[in-house]
Amino acid sequence: MxxxxxxxxxxxxxxxxxxxxxxxxxxxxxxxxxxxxxxxxxxxxxxxxxxxxxxxxxxxxxxxxxxxxxxxxxxxxxxxxxxxxxxxxxxxxxxxxxxxxxxxxxxxxxxxxxxxxxxxxxxxxxxxxxxxxxxxxxxxxxxxxxxxxxxxxxxxxxxxxxxxxxxxSTNELPDPTETIVVECLAGPEYERVGAADIDHLLEKQFQVGRESDRMGLRLRAADPLLIQTNPMISSAVLFGTVQLLPNGEWIVLLADHPTTGGYPRILQVPYYEWGKLAQLSAGTSFRFQRMELVAAMEKNAQLVRENRLTRDRVRQRIQSYLS
Amino acid sequence: MPRFDHYYSFHLLGDTALEIRLGEGIDPTVLERVLSLAQHFKRHPPEGLSDIIPSYNRVTLRFDPYRVGPGALTDLIPTLSDSLPASEIHSRTSYPTIHIPVCYDEAGATDLSLLSEQLHLSIPEIIQLHTAQPYRVYMLGFLPGFPYLGILPEPLQLSRKSKPEPMVAGTVAIAAAQTGIYPADSPGGWWRLGRTPLPLFSATEERVTLFEPGDQVHFHSIDPASFTKIQSQITHDSLTALREKGGWV
Incomplete structure (x- = not known):
């Protein structure tokens, strides 16, 4: 063995x-x-x-x-x-x-x-x-x-x-010297944040904090964006859920995320952007950009289709060397 | 088939999940709907379903991104809506009761003194209030096997701490209308009342967690000597046995 x-x-x-x-x-x-x-x-x-x-x-x-x-x-x-x-x-x-x-x-x-x-x-x-x-x-x-x-x-x-x-390769690695754009959808508690605050959120340049881990990205900003929201009881969260903590801190959940959370889920990063989130190294700058669901679903379908084809092709190729 | 006859609404959670909201706040009648709907989806999983996440007043369905094409989730809403069972069909009339011994020891690392000041209650009054009534397990979340229990008596309700602190496994804590038990060492923002010697999670057992959503839970006050005694008698592979005998009685 x-x-x-x-x-x-x-x-x-x-x-x-x-x-x-x-x-x-x-x-x-x-x-x-x-x-x-x-x-x-x-x-x-x-x-x-x-x-x-x-x-x-x-x-x-x-x-x-x-x-x-x-x-x-x-x-x-x-x-x-x-x-x-x-x-x-x-x-x-x-x-x-x-x-x-x-x-x-x-x-x-x-x-x-x-x-x-x-x-x-x-x-x-x-x-x-x-x-x-x-x-x-x-x-x-x-x-x-x-x-x-x-x-x-x-x-x-x-x-x-x-x-x-x-x-x-199936994905492009984010360039740490540039400001990366992460496309996102409205989360379930998006409406709890006023239009002016949403504008600020989407204009804001965040950095990936050093304390980020497999559980989530902790976001840093030059001037924190404090938005008051009412306390809520826990509900489901997902990979890519963007939560607003009561101290004004923002986190984006990754693979080790708990199944539920009690903070407002303001944005949701769609599947086709998960790989980009995964590869953001500490200190990298990025901002969010709003997407519509229909466009996001189409991008997901395209990514899944193309990557599956690529994988089938490379798998067949190496298997042809085996036989 | 009779239609699901309660208020509900469907909401998309991004591109890979659907939430079905069944009510507001922490409410035992809403819990019954959550449990019956979670059971329904377990028996009749929609295409591409990867997980069912029941929480206080909603059921969230998480889908495999590889199995939901464009429009699939929005198309699913009317189909799922038509398939919802009448609530009577799956609702159960009785749930197991699990008795949990707790050492409310003010000498240990608890917040009893702080709580006593904040709530204007004596420590014995806090313990009396916490043990006087049964609770329901509304959901498991946060950590593997962490039970969210409600509804905490009003005089004990206090919003969570502003900053999380280290908690040891077995810590029984409260926050707002909830009480819970930390299954493992972890940071946590709830107020510590005491500690149970019972295990809540075991990776080596098929059952994995002591609690299930819907369970009824009773807390009982024990002294530090009993805590040590129970702890030495409990093996970590006894979740099934513990459930069968209704916890520690």
Missing amino acids: GMIEVIKKGLLTTVQDAGRFGQAARGIHPCGAVDRESFFLSNALVGNDDNTAALELHFPAGSFLFHSDAVIALTGADFQPQVNGSPVQMNQPLFLPKGSLLSFERPNRGARTYLAVMGGLDIPAWLGSASTDLSAKTGGWKGRALQPGDCIPLHRPSRLQKLPTEST
Whole structure:
């Protein structure tokens, strides 16, 4: 059986898949890869089914020793990956012979990298998912982030050495030197904020705060936008829900979000923008832009269609090398 | 089939979820509608449904973004509306009662003294009020297995703290018209009354959480010695057994 050993600890390395669904009524957080589309692509590039357990890395991403031959793919954030000290390509399958050391040089762009291995990580499912639930301290690898010395088992070693060399990416990483535009829909409590305050909100330039994590982005602004809203009782929240806290702070929920929240849900970021949210690194500037639901649904459909086609194409390509 | 005969309204929650609002505030009759509707969707899941999230006065349906095409959610509203069951069909007449021992220990890390000042009640009065009546589990949320219980007696109602503080697992706390129990160590903004030795969450058990929405809950005051004793007798894999015997009695 193959194995990957963690040599150097990363900031936050966890086992993730597409998330844990059907458990929200028990208060179980969805978890899963924050950048789902990049996670799906990492698996397709190595010929796996989309929803196969992989690693999610944040910078500093640590280093990994391969105790067996493996075919891997790295997608999402570009942390300048290296194998045995030599740069390797993102977004394409790579053959790593037994004894290879994978490390990451510096965070070039984006916030999260996905590392998929042909055949997948051998991680038992908890409530139908291999995703790590950090708040419940369960799922994934021992319910926690990986530490030096952890040896993650692979379903099987892969010996394929001749691989496709074309690089394929499905999302553009946000440029941290520019102001990013995140398109959004009105949230259920949008009407509670007056028109003038909404105008301010949509003009405002936010920065992604350093305390942001897998639970959510904490937004910073040069002059905080304080809007008075009445207290409300808890109701459901989603990935991409933009909440206004009583102290004037804004948060955008990500994969580890609780199932319910008691703060007004002013905006909702639609699915096609989730990957962008996932890759906003700390300090990046952005602003919101209002979208209409019909246009957003069309953009979702287009993204889902195109990315699915891309993945089917790269999966077929690597599978043709296997046969 | 008889039509769902109560007030309700459909609302989109962005592009991947639908909310069905069934009333206002925290209300036991609305809870019955929430429970019966959540049950209905569990039995008859609409195409693409990934999760049902019942909360105080609404049921939220979360869909898989890969399975809702343009217009699918808006098209679904009249279909779902026609399929809603008459409330009588699924509403249950009895729910399990779970007894929860709580050590309301002013010497421990509680907010009892602060609450006593703020509410103009003595500590024994606070404990008496908190244990005098049964509560319902309106929903689980925030943390895995965290029960939102209501309705807190009016003299105990105080809006949550402005700043969250660290809470230990088992902390029994109150905020506004609610009382709840923290299943794990976590920051929290509610006022701490005491602590229960009972586990509320277990990842190794199929049941996973002690509570389910709809449960009836009774709090009982215990002394620090009983707390330690119960804690040593409880194994972490006993949620099913605990439910079967109605908590700790």
